[in-house]
Amino acid sequence: MVGAKPIWSDLSFEIGPGEFAAVLGPNGAGKSTLLKAILGLLPLASGTLKVLGTSPAEARPRIGYLPQRRHFQADLRVRGIDIVGLGLDGDRWGLPLPRLIRPSAQRQRAAVIDEMIDLVGATAFARRPIGELSGGEQQRLLIAQALVRRPQMLMLDEPLDSLDLPNQAAVAALIADVSHQTTITVVMVAHDVNPILAYLDRVVYLAGGAGLAGPPSEVITAETLTRLYGTPIEVLHSARGPVVVVGQPDLTGVHGHQHGGHRHP
């Protein structure tokens, strides 16, 4: 419930440790609300939610979170590397207070920031002002910020939003790498499943006040999606895996793209 309005009911799902899970559904379906509930920022009207073996509020310090729609002013002079560092300071929204920290702790801090910047492939531009960077470059640095405390779980709200297709594919592959090469559980909100479809272990689909969860092979089917959305949806199978098409299977449509990624073992 948000205010007096129920967002969804009858939703039951489980995401295993180390899995890459997507929360999918149309605008207003309650995807961001679900992430906020998992973070303990919004209470459930009814039902239970167990996160990392405990309550959402207790689990929150062990979760890295990237909220939806972040835009930096073009004239913001703060460097990318400082934005990543804010993830360690516990205050993502203000600038870190100058404080005295031991040189050894300072070196450790710089090392972990560099490591995360390297992990997301942002080394080349991390020392430039964030406001000057492209959306895809900013997104990599924000993912590094969410990872810098070494969380057990990473929650990303539409991290592919406003990226062009090559950058969507690259950031999707990066997030899949984080999920499959570490033990971090990744929960990612998306409204287009196609860029991440090949990587997913689990899908939570929200639509029309209802929800459905399971492995992609069970949830991403024409029958299931058509029922959930109430509009014809096709799932085509190409040599590189399934592609979801909204409406008639007219491949000139906006959803007919496919990425060049591969499934990780």
Ligand SMILES: Nc1ncnc2c1ncn2[C@@H]1O[C@H](COP(=O)(O)OP(=O)(O)OP(=O)(O)O)[C@@H](O)[C@H]1O
């Ligand atoms: N603070 C709030 N007060 C009242 N209603 C809200 C509030 N936040 C969200 N809602 C409503 O709850 C519903 C779900 O919102 P939510 O932001 O979770 O959707 P979403 O699936 O993330 O959508 P989008 O794809 O547009 O980001 C919407 O109808 C929205 O208007």
Ligand SMILES: [Mg+2]
């Ligand atoms: Mg949202």
